[in-house]
Amino acid sequence: MSVRVRFAPSPTGFLHIGGLRTALYNYLFARHHGGTFVLRIEDTDQNRYVEGAEEDIIKSLEWAGMTIDEGPNKPGDVGPYRQSERKTMYAEYAKQLVDGGHAYYAFDTTEEIDEMRERLKKSGNPSPSYDSITRQSMKNSLTLPQDEVEKRLENGDEYVIRLKVPRRETVKFEDLVRGIVSFETGGLDDQVLMKSDGMPTYHLANVVDDHTMGITHVIRGEEWLSSAPKHMLLYNAFGWEPPTMAHLPLIMSPSGGKLSKRKAESEGIPVNTKDYISGNYEPEALVNFLAYLGWSPGDDSEIHDMKELCELFALDRVSKGGAVFNHKKLMWYNEHYIRETSVSELVPRIKALAEAQGFDTKDEEYLTKVIELLHERVSKIDEFVSMGSFFFEAPKEYDENALKKWKEDSAGFVKAYESKIEALSESDFIAANLKSALEETVAENEVGFGKVMMPVRIVTTGQGFGPDLFASLELIGKEETLSRIDSALKQLT
RNA sequence: GCCGCGUUCGUCUAGGGGUCCAGGACGCCGCCCUUUCACGGCGGUAGCACGGGUUCAAAUCCCGUACGCGGUACCA
Numbered sequence: 001m002s003v004r005v006r007f008a009p010s011p012t013g014f015l016h017i018g019g020l021r022t023a024l025y026n027y028l029f030a031r032h033h034g035g036t037f038v039l040r041i042e043d044t045d046q047n048r049y050v051e052g053a054e055e056d057i058i059k060s061l062e063w064a065g066m067t068i069d070e071g072p073n074k075p076g077d078v079g080p081y082r083q084s085e086r087k088t089m090y091a092e093y094a095k096q097l098v099d100g101g102h103a104y105y106a107f108d109t110t111e112e113i114d115e116m117r118e119r120l121k122k123s124g125n126p127s128p129s130y131d132s133i134t135r136q137s138m139k140n141s142l143t144l145p146q147d148e149v150e151k152r153l154e155n156g157d158e159y160v161i162r163l164k165v166p167r168r169e170t171v172k173f174e175d176l177v178r179g180i181v182s183f184e185t186g187g188l189d190d191q192v193l194m195k196s197d198g199m200p201t202y203h204l205a206n207v208v209d210d211h212t213m214g215i216t217h218v219i220r221g222e223e224w225l226s227s228a229p230k231h232m233l234l235y236n237a238f239g240w241e242p243p244t245m246a247h248l249p250l251i252m253s254p255s256g257g258k259l260s261k262r263k264a265e266s267e268g269i270p271v272n273t274k275d276y277i278s279g280n281y282e283p284e285a286l287v288n289f290l291a292y293l294g295w296s297p298g299d300d301s302e303i304h305d306m307k308e309l310c311e312l313f314a315l316d317r318v319s320k321g322g323a324v325f326n327h328k329k330l331m332w333y334n335e336h337y338i339r340e341t342s343v344s345e346l347v348p349r350i351k352a353l354a355e356a357q358g359f360d361t362k363d364e365e366y367l368t369k370v371i372e373l374l375h376e377r378v379s380k381i382d383e384f385v386s387m388g389s390f391f392f393e394a395p396k397e398y399d400e401n402a403l404k405k406w407k408e409d410s411a412g413f414v415k416a417y418e419s420k421i422e423a424l425s426e427s428d429f430i431a432a433n434l435k436s437a438l439e440e441t442v443a444e445n446e447v448g449f450g451k452v453m454m455p456v457r458i459v460t461t462g463q464g465f466g467p468d469l470f471a472s473l474e475l476i477g478k479e480e481t482l483s484r485i486d487s488a489l490k491q492l493t
Numbered sequence: 494g495c496c497g498c499g500u501u502c503g504u505c506u507a508g509g510g511g512u513c514c515a516g517g518a519c520g521c522c523g524c525c526c527u528u529u530c531a532c533g534g535c536g537g538u539a540g541c542a543c544g545g546g547u548u549c550a551a552a553u554c555c556c557g558u559a560c561g562c563g564g565u566a567c568c569a
Contacts (some may be wrong), residue, residue, distance in 0.1 A: 010569045045568055110567080126494045127565065160567055178498070182551075187496045187565085195567040202569050226497060226564035247498085250562070254504080257562075289505095292518090296506055300517045322562060326504050329519040339532080379530040442528085449528040457529070465530040 003035025005217050007061075008206065010042040011053035013062040014272035017325075018221065018251045025248060025252050026219045027066040028291065028313035035216070039071030040209060041082040044199045054082075060273035064283050065306050072422060078213040083205050093208050093238070094161045094193050098141070102237035103193055105159045106140040106319035107132075107152055112140075129189035132167045161194040163203075163230065163237075173230040176217075176246035178317040183229040191230050203227060207234040210243055217268045219246045219315070222322075223258075246315050249294050252322040259325055259416075269327050280353070280382040285333035294323045303336065335379050350384045357385060359392040366391075369475050373467035387466065391475060394484050395462025398492070402454075402464025402483070410455035411493045417441045417456055418485050429478040431470035438470075457486035 007023040030037040039061070041054055058073055070076030080086055081237045097103035108116075113130065116138065121127030128134065135142060140162070141149045148212065152159065172182040193204040200208070210218060225247045235242035253263040264271040270279060277284055287306055296319075297304075297312040304312065338346075347367055354361045361367045370391045374384050389395075417449075420437040421429070441452050457469050460481055466472065473481050 008569090012569070048568065055505050106567095113567095127496095129565075158567095162567095181497075183497070189565080192567045197567080199567090201567070206569090221563095222498070223563055223569090229497095242533065249499080252562080292505065294505085296517095298507065300507075302518055322502055323506090326519065329505065332519055335532095374531095376533090439528090453529060463530095467530080469529070 001216060003030060003033040004038060004214050005030045005035060005215050005219055006038040006210070006213065006215050008042050008220075009208075010045065010048070010202075011050055011057065012045070012048040013050050013053055014274050015053075015057045017264075017269075017271055017273060017276070017290075020060060020064060020273045020286075021251060021293060022219070022221055023061055023066060023315070024064065024287060024290055025295070025315075027266040028310050029217065029219060029315060030069075031310035032313045036069045036076075037066065038076070038213060038215070039068045039073075039081065040213070041072055041084075042202060043082055043084045043128060043204060044195075044205050046084075046199065046462065056274060060277070060323065062151060063277050064273070064287055064356045083200070083209065084108055086205075086209070087199065089212070090204055090208055091198065094200070094204060097163075097193070097234075097237055098161060100237065101164070103161050103163050104135075104141045105149060105153065106135075106138065106162045106190075106192075107144070107157055107159050108139050109158075111146065130334055131189045132165055132186075135162070135164075135190055136437050158196045160196050162194045163193050163233065164191040165190050165230070166232060171232050173212070173228065173232055173242070173245060175228075176244060176318060177249075177318045178225075178247060181225070181228070184228070184476070185320060188230060188233075191227075192473075203230055203234065203377070207231050207238070207240075211235070211238070211240045215243050217244045217246060217315075219248065220248045222250050246318070248318060249320055250322045251293060251323045254324055254326075254466075264325070265328075267327075269325055280380055281330075282334050282337040282381070285330065285337040288337075289330045289333045292327065294319050303333075331379050338381060339376065343375065346371050346375075346381065346384070349381060353382055354385045354392060359385065359389065360384065361392060366475070373471055373475070377467065387463075390461040390463065390466075394480070394487070395460075398458055398462050398488070399464055402458045402462075405454045405464060406458060407451075407455075409451075411489055413441060413445060413447070414455050414459055414485060414489065416445065417452060418482065421473075422482060424478065426478055429474060431468070431474045434470040434473050456485075459492070460484050 007026045009019050027037050029035070039058070043049055054072065058068070058071070062262055063066060070072055070078070070081065072081040075081065080463060092151045094103060098105065106481055116134060117128045120134070130138065137143070142164070166185050169185040170182055172180060175181050190205050192201050228245060228247070250306065251259045253259045253269070254267050255263060257263065259269070259271065261271045270276055284305060287309070288304060289315070290303070291309050292302070295313070295317055298317060347364060350371060351361050351367060370388050371384060374388050378384055378387060417438060420441060421434060424433055424437070438452055439455070442449055445452070454464065454471060457466065458464060460473060
């Protein structure tokens with residue numbers, strides 16, 4: 001049987017970075033086995049639905065380089081791919097469960113359930129739940145006379161359908177990441193399967209869908225492990241073969257705990273995939289980084305593109321413990337992928353970024369040279385623009401830190417240097433000559449190289465660091481260089 | 494509280510009884526290269542949570558403890 005996996009996010013917001021990794025592992029697994037990657041939208045909670053979330057999910061997956069084989073945007077044979085559109089199916093299956101004695105109607109109001117919880121708490125039960133014991137004293141089709149149940153149903157009284165969890169049973173299953181996992185049903189509650197609004201809960205919907213969509217492997221986050229036994233009970237009740245399970249370790253925040261929006265952002269980690277897109281991260285870097293966050297191929301390799309990851313990926317090599325998100329390592333990957341990208345590929349991307357900020361990037365030849373000079377020193381491609389803005393326009397202000405190196409004698413050295421390069425013809429205004437002019441200035445004044453170079457750098461670029469100064473000046477050109485020196489001298493002296 | 498899952502350098506991990514006084518990567522530190530910065534090269538720092546077993550031999554198997562994380566909804 002060929003592998004079919006699904007990524008099943010709920011459209012309650014922007015795609016979380018942890019969700020993206022779950023999707024990635026599903027995708028890699030599918031591709032590794034020549035299987036199918038399905039996107040299913042789990043929108044059974046109408047209260048939490050967020051407009052535009054589905055588009056964000058699809059856009060994010062595409063940006064990361066994952067191709068959806070079947071999904072709401074690309075229907076296959078087992079659609080629809082949004083749970084809200086499969087509503088009638090769930091009701092039928094729930095009825096089937098009730099008829100088979102595996103589920104029952106419950107008419108209790110929220111208040112009545114709260115009361116029950118309060119009462120049990122008082123009598124010493126620290127975590128009361130609607131379960132095989134308490135259901136006996138509640139209003140449901142197990143306790144109410146048959147005719148009253150029918151009457152309530154006919155009257156259109158509000159009801160839910162609950163799973164009738166067996167009293168004492170052990171649910172055991174094999175998880176591809178964790179091995180054998182087992183639970184006692186005594187600790188499970190009679191989970192609601194159908195809500196009073198007619199929508200199924202996640203538990204029912206995911207089981208029905210995974211089965212009817214032919215899903216062979218359920219690969220999801222560890223937060224689902226606790227409800228997995230309920231799902232196994234459901235497969236059993238339906239008489240279906242359950243898919244193979246694999247629960248992934250969670251991505252943790254550096255300060256501990258699940259990587260939540262609040263935590264992550266206070267630690268400088270973007271949580272939503274869209275923030276990586278708008279933040280100009282390299283998708284290849286994020287994918288490589290995420291793949292290694294909780295998985296490793298077992299050798300000493302670190303760098304793999306999507307194609308290689310697909311070849312290497314195996315669920316039994318996924319680690320069990322949670323993995324802390326290390327933003328510095330992500331940046332290392334990002335730098336790596338930028339260096340791997342050819343200058344010609346970079347040109348259009350940086351042109352767009354720079355122009356969006358109102359810079360004139362001149363011609364392509366010029367931009368190419370700018371990129372060559374900065375290629376080895378940026379961490380993210382937007383730094384080509386921020387670090388290289390002086391290539392596009394004269395500095396508007398001088399970096400505060402750099403100015404610390406501006407001393408009493410700096411202006412004099414800059415003037416001395418200026419008079420030397422002023423003498424250079426346009427065609428002689430090249431890096432080698434600009435460098436020897438500086439060396440001469442240094443020698444004539446009997447000072448260190450930096451005493452002259454740093455001030456020149458500051459007045460021409462506004463910064464105390466950057467690409468090779470002489471190559472930069474050559475690119476900026478004689479006229480512009482001299483004009484920058486003059487206007488800086490006016491401001492700084 | 495209860496249930497479940499986990500625990501190898503600061504972080505991500507390799508390791509699945511002897512070849513491990515534990516290997517790689519990020520970070521950090523130092524040196525070299527560069528008369529700036531960065532890149533690159535070389536080197537260094539640092540870890541098997543704890544306690545019991547099993548065994549000739551345990552990071553690797555078993556039990557317990559501690560700690561961490563997840564779940565405990567008519568949310569997913």
